[in-house]
Amino acid sequence: MPKVSSVTVPYASYLRVYEPLAAFPEPERSHWERYAQRRERPSYQDELRRSLADLLPTPPVPVPVHESDDAFVIEADGVVCVCPWRTRLRGWQALDELPGRLPTPVLDAVLPPVVRRQSAADYERWLARNPDARPWIRTSTWQIPLNWFVLVADEEREYGKGAADRAGGEAPVLRYRTPMVQARRRVARGLRTLRDTMDEGPLIDGLVDVGRWLEEFHPRSFVELDYGGLVHAVSAEDLDDDHSAADVAEGIEALRRGDGDGAEAAYARLMERWRAVRDRQFAN
Numbered sequence: 371m372p373k374v375s376s377v378t379v380p381y382a383s384y385l386r387v388y389e390p391l392a393a394f395p396e397p398e399r400s401h402w403e404r405y406a407q408r409r410e411r412p413s414y415q416d417e418l419r420r421s422l423a424d425l426l427p428t429p430p431v432p433v434p435v436h437e438s439d440d441a442f443v444i445e446a447d448g449v450v451c452v453c454p455w456r457t458r459l460r461g462w463q464a465l466d467e468l469p470g471r472l473p474t475p476v477l478d479a480v481l482p483p484v485v486r487r488q489s490a491a492d493y494e495r496w497l498a499r500n501p502d503a504r505p506w507i508r509t510s511t512w513q514i515p516l517n518w519f520v521l522v523a524d525e526e527r528e529y530g531k532g533a534a535d536r537a538g539g540e541a542p543v544l545r546y547r548t549p550m551v552q553a554r555r556r557v558a559r560g561l562r563t564l565r566d567t568m569d570e571g572p573l574i575d576g577l578v579d580v581g582r583w584l585e586e587f588h589p590r591s592f593v594e595l596d597y598g599g600l601v602h603a604v605s606a607e608d609l610d611d612d613h614s615a616a617d618v619a620e621g622i623e624a625l626r627r628g629d630g631d632g633a634e635a636a637y638a639r640l641m642e643r644w645r646a647v648r649d650r651q652f653a654n
Contacts, residue, residue: 381603381651384414385508385518385580386594387550388444388451393588402452406443414442414598417455432481433461433489446547446592453506453594460505462493504586512603512651513644516618517576518595520560521553521584522546524616529609544597544609550584553593557581560622567625603650614640 391399391406405411417440438457443450465486468477477486497503510518526546557577564574584593601609617636624632 381599382509382511383514383518383598383600384594384596385510385521386442386453386596387506387584387587388442388446388453388592388594389506389588390449390451390590393591394452401439402441402454403450405439405441406450406452411443412440414596417457429485430481432465432485433492434458444547444592444594446549449590451592455507456505459503460507460509462489462496463505464509465489465493504583506587508580508583512600512648514595514597514600514614515576515580516573516640517580519615519618520556520577520622521580521593522548522595522615523552523556523619524613527613527615542601542606542609544601544612546595546615548593550587550589550591550593554581554584557584563622563626567628600647603647608643608646612643614643 391403394402417438434457436458438455440455440457442453442455444453445451465481468481468486472480523546526548527544528546529542529544531542557580561574561577561581564577568574595615597609604612617640621633621636621640624630624636
């Protein structure tokens, strides 16, 4: 494994799907079975450090030349489940989104147009050969989309210290993990309530999109919402008080009952909490 920087890399959150080994065809299934037996496996910070290291050469390497053969592994209900990194595919998808996120002069300085055009051409050729490809991981920077919280429940919340990574660092962990069947059920219920009480908009569109994504996976999978590097942008006290999934559930239930004041109060709590996080993106 290549040596990477020991600097902790914030500030991204993740929505992951862990599929049981039975969901993978051979020979991939055997690869993940052997991989799951390793005593040491890289963390999400290791993946981010590698990506940053690829941006240092001239010209930069925005997308890995080869697809990653790493994954996150859990054992749930006695079943080993894996979440492949698929770093190359996710890199291409992230590159598609950059023009809408960065001013053109900044984007050109970080990733010259010729590099972006070459990567786009590579992605187009690869996608023609792999039309059904989809990532097991979704990433969001400086925030967690509200529709992600619809998938989980407050009682599934886990908050505590994480294990030390390869660089010797240790950070708090705040995450939710739920069976796929529960996540899909919550999406369906949430959509029904939102469509009955609201006009079409970003919240509904986002929930439809994430619901379609979940349908791509094995029904015995698990869904994980991980605050990831966002824990470095929030105080320990605020993390301890963060029950965003409960606020989202409360807001949707209030809408279902026709309690507009209750829904507004839950939404206001969410906006205040996440506005404070997003504001740090532009702080000096």
